Amino acid sequence: VVVRIAPGMVATYGDITAIVGLEGAREVGNALRELPAGSDLPWQRVLSRDGTISTRGLRQRELLEAEGVAFDAASRAILARHRWPGPAAEWAAAHGCRTLPPRDEGDRSEQLGLF
DNA sequence: CAGATGACTCCCA
DNA sequence: CTGGGAGCCATCT
Secondary structure (H helix, E strand, O other): OHHHOOOOOEEEHHHHHHHHOOOOHHHHHHHHHOOOOOOOOOHHHEEOOOOOOOOOOOHHHHHHHHOOOOEOOOOOEOHHHHEOOOOOHHHHHHOOOOOOOOOOHHHHHHHOOOO
């Protein structure tokens, strides 16, 4: 599922668990922690519920900023703008996963850059 | 088997 | 908005 997250987009641990519909959010983190050093899997696109980074050091933030993800003053990724909507219905169905519930209008208008 | 831990979340004061 | 505390669950002592 993580591989499906497009560059510049992010998902929360909870999003991933909801999509796979099995483990608890912590297990997603546990799984990602086991990734080998040079993994090509976009692990950096998975964040905590509030958009903060759980890993230590600056590595994850650097990778995200490099692909265009913006952070606020409190070091939280701007979820309203970069949160991944979830897998397409067809893909989810084909892989035994669930889709994410639609997000509210406030977030949507942020994504469209309205002001 | 009891206890501690952690790349998690929620809820409440 | 913030901190604390309690659920949560697979792993590891």
